[in-house]
Amino acid sequence: MFMDFFWAFVIGGLICVFGQICFDVFKLSPAHTMSLLVVLGAAAGGLGLYEPFIKFAGAGATVPITSFGNSLVQGALSELKLNGFVGVITGIFEVTSAGISSAIIFSFFAAFFFKPKG
């Protein structure tokens, strides 16, 4: 249990350091960095590396945006197994629905009811 928390902290932190290096050394914008991380996560998911990584790092692997790429791939692959080729299209947002839907809904109501601060 303690080790789960330890590795979540360390691995999650290291992925963010990678992002910071993209910002400062390679002068990438946040949008470029996040896109890059998502593509890397999708590639790792496609190679079957991300699921063992989640087993090891827990939230350290599921909270960074790389996990979004992996979730897209997992959705596509599980539907591909069930329904064949069309499943790639129908399955992509299967797993990430919770994340995207909640982000859209809460952002909409945030803008509806509140004014920007600062």
Next chain:
Amino acid sequence: MPNNRMKNLTPVQQEYQELAKQEEPKRPLFRNSIRAFLAGGVICLIGQGIQEAFIRWGGFDQKSAGNPTVAVLIIIATILTILGVYDKIAQWAGAGSTVPVTGFANTMASSALEHKSEGMVLGVGARMFELAGPVIVFGTVSAFAVGILHWLFNPTI
């Protein structure tokens, strides 16, 4: 400035660009990295705590607990964005607050809030994905590519 754009400048302008480059403050990479590490680590630590709670009391297993955890983090990040706290954290944390999924939620909520004055449809609706859009587009396209590759080359499917 990229080299091809450099060529279109007069020599004096080029000289100025060189000078500006020298005077540009160096980004403190080490300090920024430490901050990104700490902030990102803490956000993942909170995520781990929420995930353990879902496993213990919500009847989820380790694999299925990831999704509700992400949803809870998104709610928290949206609330912190409304309060104007997330942007303050981001100034200190750099990539530590951008890379976790909370940063994704923050970009959506803050663009939605910021463009409210342009109207609900053209402001909130259209601008919400200004920063989050590239992430979704490139994620989806690469997931599609991975799916096609598996379809072509993975004999177990």
